[in-house]
Every structure is written in C-alpha cells, then in structure tokens.
Amino acid sequence: MGYAVSLSLAMAALWLVLSGHYDSTLLLSIGAGASVFSVFLAWRLHILDEETSPYHKVWRLFLYWPWLWWEVIKTNITIVRTILSPDMVLTPRMVRVKELPRTDMARIIFANSITLTPGTVSVDLDDDEIIVHAVLKEMTNKNDFAAMGARCAKAWGEKGSLS
Amino acid sequence: MIFFASIMLMASMTLMLIRLLRGPELYDRVLAVNSFGTKTVLFLCVFAFLIGRPDAVDIAILYALMNFISTIAILKFFRYRALDIALSRMNRNRGAGS
C-alpha cells in the first residue's frame, strides 16, 4: 500500500510539472486520474514494489549524487584529454569487481554509477561480481571500486540505517 | 551562445552518423544510434530556445523515453532472435504493494 501511495504521489507530481495548467479543475482531476491509473497498471503488471516506487528513499540518493558528480567530472576531463591527445595512449582492461553491496537495488545503483563515470563501463552484473571494462588502467583500482560500492550501499540505506 | 551550442550539437550528430554508417560491428551501430538519439534530445532542447517554442522540449522528453525502448528492442532481438521471451525474472517480492 505504501508503494502505491508513494508512486501515485510521484506520478501526480510529474503531472503537475508537465501540465502547467493549475487553474483548470478538469485537468487537475484528470491528472489525479492518470496517476491513479498508472498505479493501477503497475499493480496489474505486478511491478508495484520498491523498485518501481523507490521514491521514499530518494532523499538519501541526493546525498550520494554530489560525490558521484564530482567523480564524473574528474573522469570526464581525463577521458576528453585522452581523446583529444594526438596519439591516444589506451590501456584497456577487463576486471572483476567482487565487493558488491548486498541488496539488488544498491548493486544496480553501483553498476549504473560505474557506467555513468566515463572510462569505466559495467559489462555484466552477476550474482556475485560485476565485470568492468576500463579504458585506462589507472581506473581499475580496487580500492576506488570498493569505496564507490560502499557509498552506493549507504545511498540505498544498507547497514544499520532505517528503511 | 544557444546558436553555437546548436551548431556544435549538429556537428556531433553528423560525426555520429559517420560512425553509424561505418560500423563495423553491429554493436557500434547500436551505440551510435543511441548516442545520436541523446544528441537529438539535446538539440531539440536547445532548438526550443532558438526558435522560442517551448513545445519542442516535450518532444525531447518523448525521445528520451522512446529511444530507450527501441535500443532495448534492437539488442534483445539481436541477442535472442525473438521479441517474445523474458529478458528478466520478476522481482522475488512481487506485488508487495497491493
């Protein structure tokens, strides 16, 4: 039930952002109807769970984002420098990252964070490892991955946090 | 500045088109299509400002969503030679909210 409520609130907020017509009662009620319908459809499709409706946990992700973006900016500059240098020196590597967060959701945040930082792409996400392709060998440092994984776990609220 | 940004985006769309035509792997093409889509989305946003029609941003949102679907469809089709099978298991704690 909680998922349904938070999903419909999020969808109603989405409608308000999209619509921009707050004076029309008709459109507002249609918006309410649309968000309820989307929740109904999600229920019908059996996808009404914390993965579809993680909106009650989003605030913790906001704490993770600034750090992630700092990483993204740093790696972006490195990659662009490599791309624009006259002779591109590449040292591609494939590595297995074994230290993963426990929950699926945190793992997915971890995998997407790896992909989001240019220079590393998560190639495969398995039950016990992520295979990562890195374009420069400096980017395959085990400790860096471990640090990021720990932050992802924290961002999803693992280890002694609420939820 | 908006003008320069739109020119830059068009230039990068052209570059992406070259990669799309050259391939060589199918995956290179998929990557190029996806990246082309991202650039089109950005171009539509910038262009909405250039011509003063905020409606174009709606189209950009639509593209950002649709591009994903077609990329997934292409990959799935290439990988499994079919569209009907499941790519993923349902989550274990399904239907928790009802």
Added chain:
Amino acid sequence: MSDGFITPLDIFTVIDLIFMAMLVVVGIAIVRLRDLFAVVMLSGVYSLVSAAWFVSLDAVDVAFTEAAVGAGISTVLMLGAMLLTARKAEPVLPARHWVALMIAVVTGAALLYATVDMPAFGDPLSAPNAYVGLEYLKQAGPDTEIANVVSAVLASYRGFDTFGETTVIFAAGLGIILILGMGGMVQEPKTNKAKEAPKSVLENTTHSAHHMVLRVVSKLLIPVIVVYGFYVHFHGDYGPGGGFQAGLIIASAIILYALIFGVNAAKEAVPPGLLRFGAALGVLIYGGTGIVGIMLGGNYLNYNVLNAGHPTHGQHLGVMLVEIGVLVTVTSVMLIIFYGFTARQPDISDKDW
C-alpha cells in the same frame, strides 16, 4: 523572421539544409545496405532527423507523431516483421536495378519539374495559405476555444476525416488479427530459444540470464511513460499532442514491459481479448459521439449541440470524447499488432541469420 526581411540563407535555412542532407545520406545508406538490422536502425535515425527537421519547420504536432511512431513503435514492429523474414536482404538482379533506377529517375525528374510551379515557401497567396486554411485559423479560436489549432481542425472541422483514419487503424488491427492471429501464450519459449541461440552465447558461462539493471530502470519508466502519455493526450488542446500520439506512447509502455518480462507476462496483464474489445470500443465512442449529436438535433459529429447553452463547451466535450475514442483504438491496435508479430515462432534458418 517576422520583420518581413528573409535573407535567402538565414540560420534556419542552413539548419534545414543540414537536416535534409542528413536525410539524403541516411536514405541512400538504407537503400545500399543489405543488413536489415542496420536498415532498421537507420530508419530509426531517419525518423529522429525528420522529427528535428519538422520542429525546425514549426510543425510541432507532426514532429510529435514522428517521435512517437518512428523512434519507438515502428522500430519494434519492423523488428517483429523481420522475425518472419531473413536477416539479410536478397541481392537484387542487376537487370532489375536498371528498371528501378529508370523509374526513380523519371519520377524524380517529374517531381523536380513540378516544384517549379510550386508557390514559394511561405507565400501568402499560395493555395494552402489562402482559402480554407486561413478560414480555419481565423475561426478556430471563436468557434471552439481550443488553443491548438491543429487539434481543433483535426477533431472538429475535419472530424469526418479523423473518424475515417480511426476506422482505418481499426481495420489494420482486424487485418493483423486475420493474418497473424492474436496468438495464445507462447509455448515454452525459454527452452526453445536457448537451444537455438548462437553457440557463442552458451559458451560464455559468465553472463547472467537476468538483466537486473534493465529490469529496474524499465520498471521505473513504465508508470512515467503512462502518465506522460495521458499528459500528451489531455494537453492536445493547448500544445502538440492528442489521442493518436498518446495511444502510441501508452502502447509503448506495455511493449517495454513485454520486452523486459516477456510477452506472456504482458498478455496476462493486458489480455488480447481486452484489446479486441478496446479496438472496437474506441471506434464506437467516436461514432457514438456523432450519433448523440444527431439525436440532440445537430449534424453528425457536430459538437455544438452537446451543450445547448454553451456551444464552445460542447465543442470541448466533443473533441475530448472523440480523442478518447482515438486513444483507446490506437493503443489497442498497436498492441494487437505487437502481439500478432511476436506470437509467431521465428522460422529463420541459421543460414539466413
């Protein structure tokens, strides 16, 4: 541009020309390539470029439709159609090449000759800008109080035409059902396909069969796409959008679900019977709105009589009902086509793949 002084090469013309050049390049590539996968991808790019071009030509509604059709649905449906054929196109005999080239050259020359007589771009005296179009632009505001003239024209002035189009879509759905069938549940797809899958897939033991990342992101997106579809539908009065685009968008949300969780799961949630019903229901809503108009003493599809005291409110109500009809039919038919294509077992020999 509005000050009346249009230089022959202003920035917008340049952008238009670049887009047209891209379209030509993509078009030639589509003709040249034999690999049908690449062709499908290129046609996706073709629609991306043409939509951007439509925006630059100030045809936002058309761009919206192109975005909804070309980027999502048509790619998926073309892939579905490819399932029933081979992956590579047969090389065409050189003799037939020449015939085709001749036809293309003659047609092209005729078209080029015809463009000479066409009015200049934006000519105020040309036929589309002078007669009925001008009348629509002038009258749409007071008649219907609908801000987006395109919606007013499509649903009100040209209500008959749009009804015809909706019926055509319905008929297309019927045709697909008759030819391909709706298909029951696909039988044991996993075991079948795993055996057929290329050998390299099975060799690699490290891959995980279930895509967690795809699953989670798609689940996040599905409700968002649905709400966005409704937004597009109900703001067709104010900006670009309407029942047709919204139907495509909502259908693609279900198609995304089917791509990730399998068509069988989608069929359980959105059963084919419901879709057959919906496809007919949409046409019925559209036609029924017209019948109600007759019963209230007006003409067929005259919405003014729907609200006797306030004709423009009647127009609003009528347009809304009619658009709902379009939405229901389009969503159902698109899913019918998708189910129809995916229900077929692919019978491609390994040689052709």
Added chain:
Amino acid sequence: MSELLHYLEIARHILASLSLLGGGFFVVAGAIGVLRMPDFYTRVHAAGVTDTLGAVLVLFGLILLSGFTLLSAKLALVGVFLLLTSPTATHAVTNAAHIAGLKPRLGTYRTAPPPEEDNTKGPIA
C-alpha cells in the same frame, strides 16, 4: 539593491553561456572520441562523455537561461530521463556484445592495434 540584481542577472547569463559552450565542447569531444577510438568497448567510454557531462552542462545552461520556470523543470526532467536511460542502454549494449563473444582489445597501445598475444588471453584479464 537593484544594482546587485542586475549583476546577478549578468552573471546568470555568463554562466549559462559558459555552461552551454562547455556542454557543446564535451558533446563534440565525445563524438570525436567515438570516431577515433579503436574498438567497440573503448568507443563506449567516449559516448559516455556525451551522455553525462555534455548533456548535463547543456541542460544546465538552458535551465539557467529560462530561470525559475516550469520550462526548467521540464528540462531537468529531460536530464533525469537521459541520466537514467543512457547508462542503462550503454550497459545493455556492452553486455550484449560481451555475451555474444566480442573480444575487447586489451593491453597498452597508441591507437595502433595491440600485439597479438594480448588478444588470445580471452576477454578478462
């Protein structure tokens, strides 16, 4: 007071221009990278430059230009969708390539093909 607002306004426009230009730069650099990089797996990284910093800078510049309006909210929405879908699509593409057995070039090289023995070791070092 109004003078301060005036300067803020100027600063906003300068920042927006810088952000737009920077975004354009990263987008073009990413595209050049996709053309220049030697194999599929390395091209993915170049495409990532466009998808992340390029896209975000362009959208941020536009948001600054439009100020505190509904349009900026929609632009932010575009950004959220792009950041959600593009790494996922990238992951899906590389995953498909990896599963289909496309071998990456590994080792150290300067835009020239790597020595032969590096390719024979299999995809994972």
